[in-house]
Amino acid sequence: MKSMETLVHNLRDKLLKKTATLGVVGLGYVGLPLAVEKAKAGFKTIGFDVQEPKVDMVNSGINYIGDVVNEDLKEIVKSKLLSATTDFAQVAQADCVCICVPTPLDEYQQPDISYVKASAESIVPYMHKDMLIVLESTTYPGTTEELLLPILEKSGLKCGEDFFLAFSPERVDPGNLIYKTKNTPKVVGGITPECTEVAAALYESILEAPIHRVSSPAVAEMEKILENTYRNVNIGLVNELAILSNKMGINFWEVVDAAKSKPYGFQAFYPGPGLGGHCIPLDPYYLSWKAREYGFHTSMIEASMMVNDRMPEYCVERASKILNRFKKAINGSKVLVLGVAYKQDIEDYRESPALAVIEGLENEGAEVVFFDPYVLEYRNHGKVKKGEYELTQELIESADLVIVTTAHTMVDYEFVQQHAKAIFDTKNAMTDVKNRENIELL
Secondary structure, rough: OHHHHHHHHHHHHHEEEHHOOOEEEEEOOHHHHHHHHHHHHHOOEEEOOHHHHHHHHHHOOOOOOOOOOOHHHHHHHHOOOOEEOHHHHHHOOOEEEEEEOOEEEOOOOOEEEHHHHHHHHHHHHHHHOEEEEEEOOOOOOOOHHHHHHHHHHHHOOOOOOEEEEEOOOOOOOOOOOOOOOOOOOEEEOOOOHHHHHHHHHHHHHOOOEEEEEEEHHHHHHHHHHHHHHHHHHHHHHHHHHHHHHHHHHOOOHHHHHHHHOOOOOOOOOOOOOOOOOOOOOOHHHHHHHHHHOOOOOOOHHHHHHHHHHHHHHHHHHHHHHHHOOOOOOOOOOOOOOEOHHHOOOOOOOOOOOOHHHHHHHHHHHOEEEEEEEOEEEEOOOOOOEEEOOOOOOHHHHHEEEEEEEOOOOOOOOHHHHOOOOOOEOOOOOOOOOOOOOEEEEE
């Protein structure tokens, strides 16, 4: 026991004095902002990624993530507090390593944890005593203990005696102007109480936010699933009610505005063409997949997933009906889609429902062009689709239908309304436009 106490003391002391070297595996939307905050806090930080272009950009001080301040990255790279590499042998220099790699769904809508597994296997040969490893990637409950722990112990080191292991779910909301990595509260759950305390000490040394300790990695993993499933279920509810309200001739956006006047017991959620981003559309699939191991079906969650997954198809059906009113078939019509990012005012189009809407329109024979001030082109199913560089009067007038799928504030919606034949606004982005004769809401 004294040996473990010594290990805890030694690592906590290094974190307190900022003499620890910190590592981040995966330099994407989660990993790069975390690596930047570690370096800004005064720690020598090493970023690991298998993609050489990302590594080269970081080492050149070139930013590619919206939530990272360009000047911050340049300064910490110049001062040699942050460097990036594809060489995992440098893990041997690190006292703490956070794994922030993607956890997508595979073609069968099951969790693909191959990136987590590969990262752990790359770390194993270079592990050493008194080391902390934290998994931040969103995943199903049990991943840290059932997958990560056995792989890491192949190093010959034993968790809780020789090294520390914990799960701390990432909380990244791209484009959020208030909450960033630095000031967002962190949840931490370790394999042992000592693992939890050391992981908490790590985040306390780099963040300006409360650290919430839980009793195990599984609790922290389930907590993350709860956060995003909560949103998924509530958005599924409003999407279904929006479809019903349309059939009843009721403006559902007005309904939500009225409901949120209640000062208690209600939180406003809004309908849309589907769900996007890395977490909210995917996390319920992790949970329902894991639940089947216990012979349990997450019926309410799966119902909301079906509603949300169908929204792009529903939007294509609505688009077809709007075109029909103008005696136009969807086959051969020109459709202008405004916005392909999954949320407003960011460049991230991961899992964006707009891509599914465009694909659905094209499958019906429509000629689809898009404009997004943040996304000039995107890749979907291995194909690249380029957008329009400017939202001109000619472009708008040439379209038989304009569909708003992302409510970017940079778009002049008054201008769009003035020149469009017909508009299908799936995000209520044109709420302030007074002349609404050619606008139809989801």
